[in-house]
Amino acid sequence: MTNVIPQEVLNIYKKLETEGFEVYFVGGSVRDLMLKREIKDWDLTTNAAPFEIQKIFPKGFYNNEFGTVGVAWEKASGPGGPPARRGIVEITTYRTEISLSPTHKPEKIAWGKSIEEDLARRDFTINAIALKLVGKSNTFEIIDPYNGQVDLGKKIIKAVGNADLRFKEDALRLLRAIRITTELEFKIEESTWEKIVEDASLIEHISKERIQTELLRILKSKNAYNGIVLFYKSGLLGHIIPELLEGVGVSQQRPGRHHTTDVFTHNIMSLKFCPSDDPVVKFAALIHDIGKPKAMSKDENGLVIFYNHEVTGAKIAEKVCERLKFSKKDKEKVVNLVRWHMFSVNENLTDAGIRKFIRRIGVENVKDMMDLRVGDRLGGGTQTAESWRLKLFKKKVEEQLKPAPFSINDLKIDGNDIMKVLQIKPGPKVGEILQKLFEEVDEDLSKNNKEYLLGRIKNLI
Numbered sequence: 402m403t404n405v406i407p408q409e410v411l412n413i414y415k416k417l418e419t420e421g422f423e424v425y426f427v428g429g430s431v432r433d434l435m436l437k438r439e440i441k442d443w444d445l446t447t448n449a450a451p452f453e454i455q456k457i458f459p460k461g462f463y464n465n466e467f468g469t470v471g472v473a474w475e476k477a478s479g480p481g482g483p484p485a486r487r488g489i490v491e492i493t494t495y496r497t498e499i500s501l502s503p504t505h506k507p508e509k510i511a512w513g514k515s516i517e518e519d520l521a522r523r524d525f526t527i528n529a530i531a532l533k534l535v536g537k538s539n540t541f542e543i544i545d546p547y548n549g550q551v552d553l554g555k556k557i558i559k560a561v562g563n564a565d566l567r568f569k570e571d572a573l574r575l576l577r578a579i580r581i582t583t584e585l586e587f588k589i590e591e592s593t594w595e596k597i598v599e600d601a602s603l604i605e606h607i608s609k610e611r612i613q614t615e616l617l618r619i620l621k622s623k624n625a626y627n628g629i630v631l632f633y634k635s636g637l638l639g640h641i642i643p644e645l646l647e648g649v650g651v652s653q654q655r656p657g658r659h660h661t662t663d664v665f666t667h668n669i670m671s672l673k674f675c676p677s678d679d680p681v682v683k684f685a686a687l688i689h690d691i692g693k694p695k696a697m698s699k700d701e702n703g704l705v706i707f708y709n710h711e712v713t714g715a716k717i718a719e720k721v722c723e724r725l726k727f728s729k730k731d732k733e734k735v736v737n738l739v740r741w742h743m744f745s746v747n748e749n750l751t752d753a754g755i756r757k758f759i760r761r762i763g764v765e766n767v768k769d770m771m772d773l774r775v776g777d778r779l780g781g782g783t784q785t786a787e788s789w790r791l792k793l794f795k796k797k798v799e800e801q802l803k804p805a806p807f808s809i810n811d812l813k814i815d816g817n818d819i820m821k822v823l824q825i826k827p828g829p830k831v832g833e834i835l836q837k838l839f840e841e842v843d844e845d846l847s848k849n850n851k852e853y854l855l856g857r858i859k860n861l862i
Contacts, residue, residue, distance in 0.1 A: 432528055443491070454470040460473070497511045576607075604637055609724060651664040653667065675773060675780075691717050823862070
């Protein structure tokens with residue numbers, strides 16, 4: 402196994418040993434090493450105190466809350482060789498967390514005296530395995546007091562010791578259990594699962610930033626749908642995105658329509674079939690119809706309708722993103738996708754209409770919107786990812802994107818021309834006239850010539 406560990410990481414390990422301290426590889430890096438998964442960041446534990454670690458690695462950065470020192474490493478790329486690699490080695494002193502607070506903020510940390518004591522406070526058995534280099538042969542001694550290797554073989558997530566105590570020590574572990582299960586395609590051991598369900602309300606104590614991080618990691622996984630289903634079955638979803646649960650039991654059935662499930666099922670199925678690799682886009686797919694329960698009404702025939710549900714949904718999506726502390730950029734993307742996901746793909750749509758669609762959602766969001774539409778279609782029970790109308794629409798969009806999309810800056814005149822013709826000073830009127838000219842030319846690009854536009858200015862006052 403040592404042959405896959407970057408030499409720079411091994412050097413950090415050996416530096417601690419050279420200074421006379423015990424040191425072990427631990428945590429997720431050991432788990433992923435055994436599963437032959439890619440590892441970006443490595444975890445070490447040692448009997449060296451934080452100040453001693455800092456003395457050995459003066460350029461390291463110290464997390465005062467958890468007693469972890471991060472040491473950056475980098476392997477440069479040689480001529481014709483593999484690409485450069487870099488990462489972080491997190492070095493933590495043996496510790497015993499004395500805390501019954503589920504907030505992920507230990508009320509008190511006592512440094513441990515042995516690797517066994519350190520492993521006893523870890524979350525799951527597959528994360529409670531330690532590796533120690535033996536001699537100069539670069540072979541490993543495996544320390545595995547909780548049979549984590551057996552659980553890796555069985556593909557199960559099991560709490561170390563008392564599951565109830567593990568989750569009450571740190572409620573973030575509720576999410577980590579489901580996230581790791583989703584990423585690894587494992588199953589949660591029965592008694593551990595029972596405690597997740599029982600302790601689901603503890604997630605209210607965890608900061609929204611940490612919840613968002615775990616949620617997006619789940620959504621980034623190719624098994625995101627399975628993760629959200631586990632959220633739902635465990636009761637965690639009701640504490641994280643309760644608005645989604647309002648769609649449970651809300652029928653969408655109408656004669657001639659393909660929807661056969663309730664709103665909630667449609668939302669999570671849309672996530673399942675959304676082809677995007679972007680977790681933010683997949684989140685938008687998950688909540689794209691979140692406004693339907695509130696927008697629901699009946700038409701003159703007594704059939705269910707969801708008039709303007711995308712408008713209602715965008716407002717709800719904004720609140721959800723703010724509550725989960727999404728970045729401004731990510732929030733705007735989600736709200737944008739939810740607000741405009743009902744775009745028409747009518748085959749008679751003009752080029753001007755296509756350009757309006759592109760400007761409305763933003764060039765950078767065109768592919769994301771198409772991915773959401775595919776998820777929406779398949780998640781609604783349609784057998785084909787794209788209708789002939791959607792294929793034609795995408796072709797027209799691509800044609801309009803080949804040149805830079807037409808904008809007000811592409812007009813053959815500008816504000817100076819308007820001020821000269823009307824003999825006015827800069828002000829709102831100049832912008833208003835430019836906008837009217839733009840809208841006129843956007844309908845017929847052949848009108849974008851200076852002579853025509855100069856002649857139109859006085860008619861738009």
